[in-house]
Amino acid sequence: EEKRLSLLYPLFSVTRGEEEQSTTFFPFYSRTRAKESSNFYILWPLYRESERSAGEKRWIERRVLLVGSKYLEDDRGTFFNVWPFFEYRGNDGQASFFFPSILPFRDGNFDRIVRPLITLYRYQRKGDLKTTNLLYGLYTKEQRGDSWKRRLAFLFELKREHGRIGFEFLSGFLGLDSEHFRLFFIPIKRARPQTVQQGELKG
Secondary structure, rough: OOOOEOOOOOOEEEOOOOOOEEEEEEEEEEEEEEEEEEEEEEEEOOEEEEEEEEEEEEEEEEEEEEEEEEEEEEEEEEEEEEEOEEEEEEEEEEEEEOOOOOOOOOHHHHHHHOHHHOOOEEEEEEEEEEEEEOOOEEEEEEEEEEEEEEOOOOOOOEEEEEEEEEEEHHHHOEEEOOOOOOOOOEEEOOOOOOOOOHHHHOO
């Protein structure tokens, strides 16, 4: 059995039943609950949230000013967007941050084709690998554990590998690392210093 009360609908309404329960006082407050979904807003369109589920899957969406801010939790992970300023995504040990954020939603084709052209700053984490890209690759940074790289376009690269510092000029035109010396892009194996045994010193 369902009971419904309406006054100047849709400005004010109340519904009570086994399938649905809702209270609406538009535009100040509204809350609706069903078996597998719920909706809530306060001072519409200032803040709105919705939740739905299907089996073990659960989707949550929160918005501020409709398209001004959006927060999602679904089978693709966490998505937080403050349009058009920035965007954060996270899922299973991976995270991404983009500035600016032109679209207030996720789209695979847009990410592959358009996003690299309009993103001024990008940070990504995949496992223990962290990467930063600023101004279309003018400055990039990679870090995995104690090893890291810092790159200024194709002009200069500074890196730390195997506990040693190395560098490159002009994408390897001249460089030095723990194993090679580069000249005119040609890697030349560095000679390792030979250790002198105590017996050789006595002999």
